[in-house]
Amino acid sequence: MDNEKYERFFDGKLKETVKIKSSLKKIIGDFLRQKGFVEISPVIISPETDPLRHATGRADFEYYGGKYQLTRSMILHKQVALLSFDKIFTFSPNVRLEPIELTETGQHLVQFTQLDLEMAQATREDVIELGEELITHIISKINEENKEELKFFDRELKVPDVPFERIKYHHAYNKFGRIFEEVISQEKDDPFWIVDIPSEDREFYDKEDSSRPGILRDMDMIYPEGYGEALSGGEREHEPDRIRKRLEEQGLNTDDFKEYLDIAERGLPPSAGFGLGIERLTRYICGLDDVKDTVLFPKQPGNVNL
């Protein structure tokens, strides 16, 4: 270990950032509990998890003959948890063995914390509204309670007006190409939504719009000032035939989602929800370059640290 790595623990900026992150979890937890959400435990190991659309290595191991993977997102478990409760949330530590190139984005860690929430019988409109309320609440609260810290970061946060602007995926794509998210995020002063994302771009569990095949009933919220994605979510496929069709379209093996499909056969409620990265939120609030500076023990590909 070099001395720099040791000195990092005493860095005033890191300390203030971690304190803000600690406050954010309290603010978010209180907000959701007040709305009737129940906090469930994160699931770290499971035989079935989010396949993800982009190339990500698998962290798995065997144990008494069972094959476990590390959770990449709680999506499947969130849907199932709605059998017990109408509204659930969790702060889920997701492990994604990302390709090394993603380290450069300033937005990726191998282990990160996802606020994952889901509501039974909810529509995309419901979760868009909740997302807007959550983000404006967080910014108001931080402005109110963390004045000194914001001064430390020389950061002013404007409480955005609702509703946020909505931009259709194909408009954005046609105008700016693949990197549209980055470009528009740089341009804007307020968070905005990307809606109507094509199904080949997303995972099988994102619900297809029945009146517009190939288009999903989902959305991403993007931070302004170039800070990129805030949250991603939408309505979910919950009928077993639909789930099977989407798995097949994406070339995935239904055997890898056996128990999930079995539960869907017996009945999953329609639902909507989203996942919001806590390190990315902290990065935006504090105005930092890299998510790794929001964590005491960051994990990046090819960089083995405690």
Next chain:
Amino acid sequence: MDNEKYERFFDGKLKETVKIKSSLKKIIGDFLRQKGFVEISPVIISPETDPLRHATGRADFEYYGGKYQLTRSMILHKQVALLSFDKIFTFSPNVRLEPIELTETGQHLVQFTQLDLEMAQATREDVIELGEELITHIISKINEENKEELKFFDRELKVPDVPFERIKYHHAYNKFGRIFEEVISQEKDDPFWIVDIPSEDREFYDKEDSSRPGILRDMDMIYPEGYGEALSGGEREHEPDRIRKRLEEQGLNTDDFKEYLDIAERGLPPSAGFGLGIERLTRYICGLDDVKDTVLFPKQPGNVNL
């Protein structure tokens, strides 16, 4: 999947239990924040983790040439985090590949949630006091705010008097043998402490009493009514020579704790803290037989579930 597994999600008792667990996290978080504790993120993967004293399988994988293990406890990271903050806590999802026999205890899960906290410059007396305050606070709060749920469980919880009784390990062992914890837990109506635990019984990081070699400056809190261990903790070894000596005594390889030792060389603060199992606490509060009934997605050895 059998139908019973699906029906479990609709079980009223499971739902009430999970709601109590959700409340417990809020109560504990608020209590600690008010005392100046900063919440840090759990560390799920790390090259170095708690070796544990009892036989536990290793969940590990390779990634870009780095060898990672799943966290069994945050102990090493807690000590290091005190370089940044004087008081820290986290709700850490620990993964321990326990031997299959431990399933029978009603107290073990392969994945569980540990409230892990640590205070710089603190002594065993400080954390004993904090532990007593925390438990009495939790019981008072639950009695106040969860009256209906307690009635549902037909459970009355007496707020224990402080200080809790302290029982010396060797007295208890001489009287009841290996299973003393179980026996005394059955006998008592209030939580109590086991103190002066011998060093061969515990991990290398538990501090040895300099005036009584072989005896640790640590403690366990045990629930009454047969509910067994509540929390375990104490003062920590923090000087590199002491850490090395204890590792060697326990037949452990110092290479497995390279970065931790490197940090200790540069300086770790003296500290004390404890880990408290959230599923066990929930089991005690609700008066349940098995910790698995506190989790929507329980993981037990040889029992592969979502």
